[in-house]
Amino acid sequence: MNRVQSTYSFRMGVLGAMAEARFAARIDALALKPKHVGLMLALETGGPAVQLDIARRLGVAPSLVVSLADHLEALSAIQRVRDQDDRRRQLLSITGEGRRLLGECAKLAAELDEELTEGLGEAEREALDGALRTLAARAGLPT
Amino acid sequence: MNRVQSTYSFRMGVLGAMAEARFAARIDALALKPKHVGLMLALETGGPAVQLDIARRLGVAPSLVVSLADHLEALSAIQRVRDQDDRRRQLLSITGEGRRLLGECAKLAAELDEELTEGLGEAEREALDGALRTLAARAGLPT
DNA sequence: TATTGTTATACTCTATAACTATA
DNA sequence: TATAGTTATAGAGTATAACAATA
Numbered sequence: 001m002n003r004v005q006s007t008y009s010f011r012m013g014v015l016g017a018m019a020e021a022r023f024a025a026r027i028d029a030l031a032l033k034p035k036h037v038g039l040m041l042a043l044e045t046g047g048p049a050v051q052l053d054i055a056r057r058l059g060v061a062p063s064l065v066v067s068l069a070d071h072l073e074a075l076s077a078i079q080r081v082r083d084q085d086d087r088r089r090q091l092l093s094i095t096g097e098g099r100r101l102l103g104e105c106a107k108l109a110a111e112l113d114e115e116l117t118e119g120l121g122e123a124e125r126e127a128l129d130g131a132l133r134t135l136a137a138r139a140g141l142p143t
Numbered sequence: 144m145n146r147v148q149s150t151y152s153f154r155m156g157v158l159g160a161m162a163e164a165r166f167a168a169r170i171d172a173l174a175l176k177p178k179h180v181g182l183m184l185a186l187e188t189g190g191p192a193v194q195l196d197i198a199r200r201l202g203v204a205p206s207l208v209v210s211l212a213d214h215l216e217a218l219s220a221i222q223r224v225r226d227q228d229d230r231r232r233q234l235l236s237i238t239g240e241g242r243r244l245l246g247e248c249a250k251l252a253a254e255l256d257e258e259l260t261e262g263l264g265e266a267e268r269e270a271l272d273g274a275l276r277t278l279a280a281r282a283g284l285p286t
Numbered sequence: 287t288a289t290t291g292t293t294a295t296a297c298t299c300t301a302t303a304a305c306t307a308t309a
Numbered sequence: 310t311a312t313a314g315t316t317a318t319a320g321a322g323t324a325t326a327a328c329a330a331t332a
Contacts, residue, residue, distance in 0.1 A: 002249035005184055005285045008256045009162045011275040013177065014284055016159010019152045034156065035322090041148055051291065061324050066292060088290040088331045106145035113151045119281040120274060127270030131263060132154040138262040141157055142148045178299095195313065204301050209315060231308045231313040 019116060026108040030101060031075060035060070037105050039068050040077060040098050045142040048093035050083070077101050162259060169251040173244060174218060178203070180248050182211050183220060183241050188285040191236035193226070220244050 004010050024034055035058070042057050043049060051069065055062040069092060072078040077098035083089035094102075117125050137143055147153050167177055178201070185200050186192065194212065198205040212235060215221040220241035226232035237245075260268050280286060 002246070002253050004180060004245060004249045004252050005188070005279075006276075007249070007252040008260055008272065008275065009166050009252045010180075011279045011284065012155075012159045012259075013163035013166060014159075014181075015275065015278055015282060016155045016157075016162065018282060019159065020156035023152050023156060033322095037147060037153075038157075045148070052289090062291070063293080063325080064323060067323095086290085086332070090291070102147060103145070106147045106150070109147050109150040109152045110145050116155075116278070117151055119277055124270070124274045124277060127267070128274035129151065131267045131271035131274075132151065132158065133149075134262055134267060135158055135259070136148075136154045139158060139161060141154065176299095193313075205314070206302080206316080207300060210300095229309070229313085233314070 019112070022112055022116075023109060026112060027105055030104055031071075032101065032105070035064075035068055036072055036077075037102070039065070039072065040094055040102055041142050043078060043092055043094040044099065044102060048081075048091050050089045050091060054092060072098070075101070162255070165255055165259075166252060169255060170248055173247055174214075175244065175248070178207075178211055179215055179220075180245070182208070182215060183237055183245055184285050186221060186235055186237040187242065187245060191234050193232045193234060197235060215241070218244070 020034055027033070027037065038058055039054060042054055046057070049057075051065045052062055054069075055065045058065070069078060069080065069090075073080055075097070076095055079093050079095055080090045081093070083091055117128070120128065163177055170176070170180065181201055182197060185197055189200070192200075194208045195205055197212075198208045201208070212221060212223065212233075216223055218240070219238060222236050222238055223233045224236070226234055260271070263271065
């Protein structure tokens, strides 16, 4: 008989929520939430973009991008530049401070990785890494 | 240089949120949310329990257990029985209907697993399964 | 008229605090 | 007085809808 708790979906959902909660706790000191990191990451890897594009890439409502961008702009982590050819558009781009913050986040995430994968052997850890990389790429996450 | 997007924490968080959202969409037709499944699972694997214990095991507030249990009771998926030795306590236990619903959830989760791991080779899939099983056990998830 | 961004509003999820009943 | 459960209230996060500026 199949059991819910032995599916990839269930374990991934629960372990993923744990990982996100603990990552969120760590970046809280930087005044960031996971979604802010996602937005900065989209700009870093995809280059400057208008808000509606970001909303599509992140899979969130355009109105949410407004508040995320407001917050990041207040932190000087991104810039909003009005497009002179089409003045309705705001071009978002990451700043040096944004890159610095992403670096801090990377450090914290790497530390967290150590804790989270503590129970795994080296081979198991590499296998997990490989599988997650494949799935992330297939899901369209930034590489 | 370290990149956020190549950490286990980041990938796990994003992929886990995707998995949960898609699982939630599938069980919606059964009038269930992921937390309802978690509660039934706790009763199925741990046996009958009082509400405060469930709250601790699920890591949620006792008041949330009330509404989750109300809903599951209305579906006849669980039973609440007043403890005669200590009439403040309600003993929650899963019913036949609850087990049937868990079976449906398992079927839906297994189907979803197929979709989610579509891009993986057999070896990669098994490696992922092994690593997630280890991590789930270490995190105290039901086995 | 259509589109981009913004603001106003509402909904979902969940926690904290106040309350009821039992102990 | 302490504990189990419940109800009332509040906050975070996010979406939908109305709106303003520009095309």
